Amino acid sequence: MSEQKLSKHVDQFTLAVDQVQRALEPILKQPLSEVLPKLSTIQRCELEALVAYSIDTLFWIYLKINGVPAKEHPVMKELQRVQRYIAKINAAKNTQSTGNDGNGRTMQLDKDAADRFIKSSLSSKR
Numbered sequence: 001m002s003e004q005k006l007s008k009h010v011d012q013f014t015l016a017v018d019q020v021q022r023a024l025e026p027i028l029k030q031p032l033s034e035v036l037p038k039l040s041t042i043q044r045c046e047l048e049a050l051v052a053y054s055i056d057t058l059f060w061i062y063l064k065i066n067g068v069p070a071k072e073h074p075v076m077k078e079l080q081r082v083q084r085y086i087a088k089i090n091a092a093k094n095t096q097s098t099g100n101d102g103n104g105r106t107m108q109l110d111k112d113a114a115d116r117f118i119k120s121s122l123s124s125k126r
Contacts, residue, residue: 053086
């Protein structure tokens, strides 16, 4: 590789690192212990999954740069595990926002059953 091409790649890499730092700046300027309590449960899950995925991805990149076959490395299984959690979080968000259980059915209250529970509870307290 010529010196000019190498210099171009280094410059591109530097720009990419700068972009990552700017994107993560809002998250990194405060400790997670201060940020997490301010978030909803779904937002906490998303943030923690983002952090895990980012760290695993950076480690995967490190392995690739150093010539280690990353596809056979345990970090690949970890990335896939985090991806499954992200899919679960997205499914929960969809369920939460639409009231849909994922099978096309919306959640609704069975009033007759609720009345039976309440009457049973009240009569057992007498």
